[in-house]
Amino acid sequence: MTADTNAPVVNLDSIKQACGTCSLGALCLPMGLDEKDVDELGRIVKRNRPLHRGDHLFRMGDPFHSIFVVKSGSVKSYSSAQDGDEQVVGFHLPGEMLGLDAIDRGMHSCSAISMETTAVCELPFDRLEELSRRLPSLQHQIFRLLSKEINREEEMLLVLGKKSAEERLAAFLFSLSLRYKRRGYSDREFNLSMSRQEIGNYLGLAVETVSRLFTRFHEEGLLEAQRKHVHILDMERLEGMVSACSSMVNDHARMC
Amino acid sequence: MTADTNAPVVNLDSIKQACGTCSLGALCLPMGLDEKDVDELGRIVKRNRPLHRGDHLFRMGDPFHSIFVVKSGSVKSYSSAQDGDEQVVGFHLPGEMLGLDAIDRGMHSCSAISMETTAVCELPFDRLEELSRRLPSLQHQIFRLLSKEINREEEMLLVLGKKSAEERLAAFLFSLSLRYKRRGYSDREFNLSMSRQEIGNYLGLAVETVSRLFTRFHEEGLLEAQRKHVHILDMERLEGMVSACSSMVNDHARMC
DNA sequence: CGTAGCTTTGAAGATTTTCAACCTTAGTGG
């Protein structure tokens, strides 16, 4: 099993090109900003030291200062009920943003934990807010970003409210596939950074159900799955299982 | 059965007072805006003719121009999967906002339909955006609004992902109660504007399950329910059933 | 006053969870 299954298939330049105006390392920048604006935005970005697996980016109740963009690795955001078990709110892959739900109350309403070695950019929100006053296109971009996150969660409501266990897992895998593809990774072969338990906590299913579904998908020739490593064999059928519904094709808020 | 169970218990003035800077009829205005700003905001608000039961405010796919605030009545927003059955995304009561999910793609990603005679204010988003460039506190308010909607939906994810049918209905009723209370209506007695089917489509349950739960709640002395009319008898126990989880206490984005 | 549309109720069925046990793998320390 190769260790770098998730390595880019296309080179960074072509991603940048596809994104329009990208810089700031892995951070995708809003389109519609000129070079000077991008510079200004670049100046407020903080680069933090990398997080290790299990490190918290923030915890529920922490005061809100910044939103974060995943540069590499992956982050899980989750809220936990009194009884201890967690509802995973989202898995954040490189290029995706988190912390947007904290703007309202000025504190984080869910926790975020690194699922592997992860690098993030930190965007202090007060600076971003101030900058967006002067840059209309940035303001618009942030409105869109927030709206995008609302959309993603509305799709998730549809999945949790209407879909069977099978459809949920299919939608989840298809969504992951799409998100990797968009970033130039393989859409057919990747390593999950989350456990079966965490997938269950995301999809509202018991671990055992998730495990059984992986087994069934395997038996049906839909995919090969050895623990974290997933190889999708029949993408069309997978898509068919998903697009019976409107799906889960959105990734998290991204700047482009 | 009185027709005006949902009539305000306190008078309008005291609601205004509680809201801070309220005007524009039933529309609550952002706090932190001075009178001049409020005037400016007031000038961009369009007042539409009232909607009748069954009128669409917008449909999925419609181009996005405005966000809406419910002044009186109630609106259901829903997305429908290919197979026809709908997932209710939210019920919008007076003072609550809808249409925020359309900003990202420039078109509505769900439909909104009036559940009874309803009055709404229309806020053209381009004007709002332009105005918020000049009014930092308005900009901040809109960021918060969008974030609040993300929060509400994250709570809903927790409900759909982790809660039993009983807990879901309890959370729903408790949430309604709280939202009515905040606006000066009775929190113990109100008329539902949605059918059992629509409640089911919101909570991810079959109609029959919803109906049976109402019956059970009635038998247990939790409430009296005659079709649309609900009288909560044991608020503490209801709250207990809900706060076992973190609940569904948020209403939709509101300006104050 | 009749009818259509909601609501309720019962019984059977399906899906998913729970409980319990066992298997596999990665990591640890001898």
Add this chain to the structure above:
DNA sequence: CCACTAAGGTTGAAAATCTTCAAAGCTACG
């Protein structure tokens, strides 16, 4: 380098929850 261990993953059987199907009751409205 190997054995051990803990954590994660899988599997089976029983149980619970919820849905589906079918039918009947109620009520609002024309």
